[in-house]
Amino acid sequence: xxxxxxxxxxxxxxxxxxxxxxxxxxxxxxxxxxxxxxxxxxxxxxxxxxxxxxxxxxxxxxxxxxxxxxxxxxxxxxxxxxxxxxxxxxxxxxxx
Amino acid sequence: xxxxxxxxxxxxxxxxxxxxxxxxxxxxxxxxxxxxxxxxxxxxxxxxxxxxxxxxxxxxxxxxxxxxxxxxxxxxxxxxxxxxxxxxxxxxxxxxxxxxxxxxxxxxxxxxxxxxxxxxxxxxxxxxxxxxxxxxxxxxxxxxxxxxxxxxxxxxxxxxxxxxxxxxxxxxxxxxxxxxxxxxxxxxxxxxxxxxxxxxxxxxxxxxxxxxxxxxxxxxxxxxxxxxxxxxxxxxxxxxxxxxxxxxxxxxxxxxxxxxxxxxxxxxxxxxxxxxxxxxxxxxxxxxxxxxxxxxxxxxxxxxxxxxxxxxxxxxxxxxxxxxxxxxxxxxxxxxxxxxxxxxxxxxxxxxxxxxxxxxxxxxxxxxxxxxxxxxxxxxxxxxxxxxx
Amino acid sequence: xxxxxxxxxxxxxxxxxxxxxxxxxxxxxxxxxxxxxxxxxxxxxxxxxxxxxxxxxxxxxxxxxxxxxxxxxxxxxxxxxxxxxxxxxxxxxxxxxxxxxxxxxxxxxxxxxxxxxxxxxxxxxxxxxxxxxxxxxxxxxxxxxxxxxxxxxxxxxxxxxxxxxxxxxxxxxxxxxxxxxxxxxxxxxxxxxxxxxxxxxxxxxxxxxxxxxxxxxxxxxxxxxxxxxxxxxxxxxxxxxxxxxxxxxxxxxxxxxxxxxxxxxxxxxxxxxxxxxxxxxxxxxxxxxxxxxxxxxxxx
Numbered sequence: 001x002x003x004x005x006x007x008x009x010x011x012x013x014x015x016x017x018x019x020x021x022x023x024x025x026x027x028x029x030x031x032x033x034x035x036x037x038x039x040x041x042x043x044x045x046x047x048x049x050x051x052x053x054x055x056x057x058x059x060x061x062x063x064x065x066x067x068x069x070x071x072x073x074x075x076x077x078x079x080x081x082x083x084x085x086x087x088x089x090x091x092x093x094x095x096x
Numbered sequence: 097x098x099x100x101x102x103x104x105x106x107x108x109x110x111x112x113x114x115x116x117x118x119x120x121x122x123x124x125x126x127x128x129x130x131x132x133x134x135x136x137x138x139x140x141x142x143x144x145x146x147x148x149x150x151x152x153x154x155x156x157x158x159x160x161x162x163x164x165x166x167x168x169x170x171x172x173x174x175x176x177x178x179x180x181x182x183x184x185x186x187x188x189x190x191x192x193x194x195x196x197x198x199x200x201x202x203x204x205x206x207x208x209x210x211x212x213x214x215x216x217x218x219x220x221x222x223x224x225x226x227x228x229x230x231x232x233x234x235x236x237x238x239x240x241x242x243x244x245x246x247x248x249x250x251x252x253x254x255x256x257x258x259x260x261x262x263x264x265x266x267x268x269x270x271x272x273x274x275x276x277x278x279x280x281x282x283x284x285x286x287x288x289x290x291x292x293x294x295x296x297x298x299x300x301x302x303x304x305x306x307x308x309x310x311x312x313x314x315x316x317x318x319x320x321x322x323x324x325x326x327x328x329x330x331x332x333x334x335x336x337x338x339x340x341x342x343x344x345x346x347x348x349x350x351x352x353x354x355x356x357x358x359x360x361x362x363x364x365x366x367x368x369x370x371x372x373x374x375x376x377x378x379x380x381x382x383x384x385x386x387x388x389x390x391x392x393x394x395x396x397x398x399x400x401x402x403x404x405x406x407x408x409x410x411x412x413x414x415x416x417x418x419x420x421x422x423x424x425x426x427x428x429x430x431x432x433x434x435x436x437x438x439x440x441x442x443x444x445x446x447x448x449x450x451x452x453x454x455x456x457x458x459x460x461x462x463x464x465x466x467x468x469x470x471x472x473x474x475x476x477x478x479x480x481x482x483x484x485x
Numbered sequence: 486x487x488x489x490x491x492x493x494x495x496x497x498x499x500x501x502x503x504x505x506x507x508x509x510x511x512x513x514x515x516x517x518x519x520x521x522x523x524x525x526x527x528x529x530x531x532x533x534x535x536x537x538x539x540x541x542x543x544x545x546x547x548x549x550x551x552x553x554x555x556x557x558x559x560x561x562x563x564x565x566x567x568x569x570x571x572x573x574x575x576x577x578x579x580x581x582x583x584x585x586x587x588x589x590x591x592x593x594x595x596x597x598x599x600x601x602x603x604x605x606x607x608x609x610x611x612x613x614x615x616x617x618x619x620x621x622x623x624x625x626x627x628x629x630x631x632x633x634x635x636x637x638x639x640x641x642x643x644x645x646x647x648x649x650x651x652x653x654x655x656x657x658x659x660x661x662x663x664x665x666x667x668x669x670x671x672x673x674x675x676x677x678x679x680x681x682x683x684x685x686x687x688x689x690x691x692x693x694x695x696x697x698x699x700x701x702x703x704x705x706x707x708x709x710x711x712x713x714x715x716x717x718x719x720x721x722x723x724x725x726x727x728x729x730x731x732x733x734x735x736x737x738x739x740x741x742x743x744x745x746x747x748x749x750x751x752x753x754x755x756x757x758x759x760x761x762x763x764x765x766x767x768x769x770x771x772x773x774x775x776x777x778x779x780x781x782x783x784x785x
Contacts, residue, residue, distance in 0.1 A: 001497045001498075001524070001548055002497060002498035002499070002501045002548055003498070003501040003502050003545070003546055003547070003548050004502075005502075009543070011310075011311055011542075011543055013314055016311050016314040016315065016318070018194065018255070018318055019193060019194035019255060019293040020192065020193050020194070020303060020304050020305055020307070020315065020542075021166075021193075021292075021293050021294070021301045021302070021303040021304075022301065022302055022303075022305070022542060022543065022545060023299070023300075023301065023302075023545070024300035024301055024302045024545060024547055024548050024549060024550060024551065025300070025302075025501070025545060025546070025547065025548030026302070026543055026544070026545045027501075027502040027544055027545075027546065028543050028544050029502075029544055030502075031502065031504070034507060049488055050488035050491040051488065053488075053491060054488065054490060054491050054517075054673055055513065055670075055673060055710050056513075057505065057507075057508060057509050057510070057512045057513040057516065057709070058501070058503070058505075058512065058516075059498040059500065059501050059516050062496075074501065074502055076506075076507035076508075076706075077507060078507035078508035078699075078706040078707055078709070079508070079705075079706060079707030080508055080706070080707050080709060080710055082707065083707045083708070083710065083711065084710060118569065118572035118573070119565060119568045119569050119572055121561075121564075121565065121568075146572070147568040147569075147571065147572050149564055149565070149568055149603070150603060151561060151564070151599055152595060152596065152598065152599030152602070153595060153596070153599070155555070155557055155558065155561070155596070156558065156560075156561035156564075156595070156596045156599055157561075159554060159555055159557075159558030159561035159562050159565065159596070160561045160562065160564045160565035160568070161565060162554075162558075162562060162565060163529070163552075163554070163561070163562035163563065163564065163565020163566040163567075163568075163569060164565040164566070164568055164569030164572070165565075165569065166552055166562075166565070166566060166569065167565070167566050167568075167569025167570040167572070167573060167575075168569065168570075168573050169568070169569035169570075169572045169573055171565070171569070185555055185557075186555060186558070189555055295527055295550040295552075295566065295570065296550065297524075297525060297550065297575070297578070300524070300547075300548060300549055300550045300551075301550055301551075302539075302540055302545035302546075302547050302550075302551050302552070303550075303551070303552040303553070304540075304552045304553040304554070305540035305541070305542045305545060305553060306536075306537070306540050306541050306542060306553075307541075307542045308541065308542075311542060311543075
């Protein structure tokens with residue numbers, strides 16, 4: 001479970017809730033546009049130690065089949081993962 | 097039903113005991129203290145099952161009540177004067193979040209100069225905070241408002257916090273014989289609080305969030321609608337209250353001899369009794385005097401005031417308030433009601449009782465005489481007119 | 486390859502899609518703590534960075550029950566939420582607050598003191614990025630000596646902030662709180678262990694975690710974790726606990742790394758001269774005299 005992008009993103013008069021409480025974890029926009037550089041995992045090097053997963057401020061890294069994978073919709077390209085990786089399995093590449 | 101000889105504060109506390117709040121957070125301030133002392137005793141002796149939180153300030157008192165309300169609990173707090181002003185930020189917060197908290201405010205003067213006695217400058221300064229505002233006249237009404245307040249505030253269409261105002265000392269500390277409803281009847285009248293505006297572990301919520309220009313105005317419009325919806329809900333609630341407890345209240349206003357009155361004095365709070373006595377005296381001399389007591393400042397009784405005043409030759413507004421540089425807030429509101437109704441009656445504003453200064457029967461006779469002279473403008477009792485005519 | 490810390494916390498993400506700056510230390514602290522406390526955590530966040538980036542209707546970034554409090558009211562709203570949920574018969578939940586340094590040490594200190602005094606069953610986490618970052622880097626009571634902020638400019642006459650940080654950890658401890666701790670996002674396993682420990686203690690818990698703000702500190706976004714480690718390694722911050730009336734030091738650097746190197750890496754300290762650095766180093770040494778004489782060391 002984690003907040004995720006919903007189908008309904010625009011809220012007109014009748015859709016706005018009557019009070020200031022609403023469904024938790026309701027996302028309507030991604031953060032990918034913030035990036036100028038992106039982390040790229042070299043899966044042959046990655047040992048799945050999870051340091052990058054632990055230290056990611058945005059929580060966009062998960063481990064699948066023993067390798068780090070990144071949710072590029074929400075990665076802001078801060079580069080903490082690349083710095084924290086002791087074996088250099090994550091490189092930062094320019095966004096095109 | 098039982099009868100007891102109680103002060104306004106004690107009567108209000110009895111009403112709150114019957115309303116079964118689940119969280120009480122309060123900070124002491126004169127002249128509110130008795131109500132929170134009595135409630136702490138009720139919690140101690142087990143006659144009220146509530147979490148009693150000894151907060152360290154009024155700001156925290158209301159902030160805590162908001163948290164409790166967000167948890168789905170019925171919450172109560174009480175304050176006065178500087179305390180109300182200190183928690184002002186939270187007043188707007190509770191209203192914007194649509195949390196139906198009930199608060200008793202002991203109306204008291206605001207510093208400077210320091211003064212512990214009653215006037216209404218504290219609560220009237222918060223008319224725009226989004227709270228329902230009721231003004232009690234006597235201890236019985238105070239108790240009954242305490243019980244009715246939650247039913248009105250928690251109504252789904254309303255979902256708005258409720259401030260019950262009692263004149264400091266004159267009402268909070270004056271003893272009267274009061275009927276106390278039976279617990280069973282009270283429970284029948286006021287069911288437990290149900291809401292979806294709360295923390296929910298099955299369907300988690302994000303609450304009290306930000307809303308940008310795209311939707312903010314919609315939330316504010318709904319907040320306005322909520323307070324307006326209280327008009328009908330107050331009427332329904334009073335009807336149901338009368339059916340169960342036998343006391344019928346009269347909605348946003350209470351009129352006395354107004355039907356054929358030439359001169360109507362509009363006021364609020366505990367001074368209304370002396371105004372009515374004065375009207376009786378004037379009637380015996382052939383002066384057609386009447387009194388209109390405002391029971392609710394929010395929602396404001398625009399239609400009621402226009403209706404009561406439509407045949408009057410003159411009116412006055414007696415209030416314990418002044419908005420410096422202009423006039424009393426009640427007067428401003430009353431004039432707006434008349435303007436909207438197309439009425440062009442002369443009326444004066446009489447500022448009295450500031451810092452607890454006594455308002456005498458002679459003062460009120462003087463006000464009626466002034467109204468009969470067809471004068472308007474702002475007049476300070478004991479001083480005279482201001483230049484704001 | 487098993488990561489013991491990663492295994493000890495939830496795989497779920499509770500703070501996601503937020504609009505915090507890239508490399509935000511505060512968001513890392515909030516994310517990590519919620520992964521410890523799980524889905525029945527109820528978070529209270531005052532006006533400040535984390536609420537500003539997480540609660541913009543309809544973009545709502547907490548998947549657990551979460552609510553914004555007034556700026557001064559983190560602790561008092563926590564009290565109300567905890568009392569309200571308990572009154573409604575809920576037992577299995579944790580009321581946790583996340584307030585910044587200004588929200589904790591300045592405007593919120595009264596409500597926090599009240600909550601600790603009542604021993605309300607809450608966890609209060611101060612994510613300390615050492616200035617009012619949300620409003621644009623103004624000095625708070627936890628801004629360190631010498632730091633340049635937008636209200637403590639570094640000029641010829643005054644070299645940034647002239648006052649040291651308030652000691653919130655010992656202020657909390659002075660209430661004889663059941664549990665207080667200091668931490669840093671540079672030592673995440675230590676922070677996570679402390680949040681876990683706090684969740685198992687009855688009464689009020691206070692955790693003060695250093696959470697660098699790359700924007701306000703003048704470091705690159707990828708340096709957040711390193712600089713948060715270095716502030717501990719240089720002895721300018723420390724990892725400690727207060728429990729049962731006793732202070733414990735959890736981590737003792739064998740030798741401090743250079744204070745000057747730590748400072749000069751950051752835009753906010755770049756103006757400091759040798760005298761300023763000497764003052765900072767001396768105050769660090771004085772602090773450690775106090776720590777060494779009155780804290781027990783838990784390490785080997």
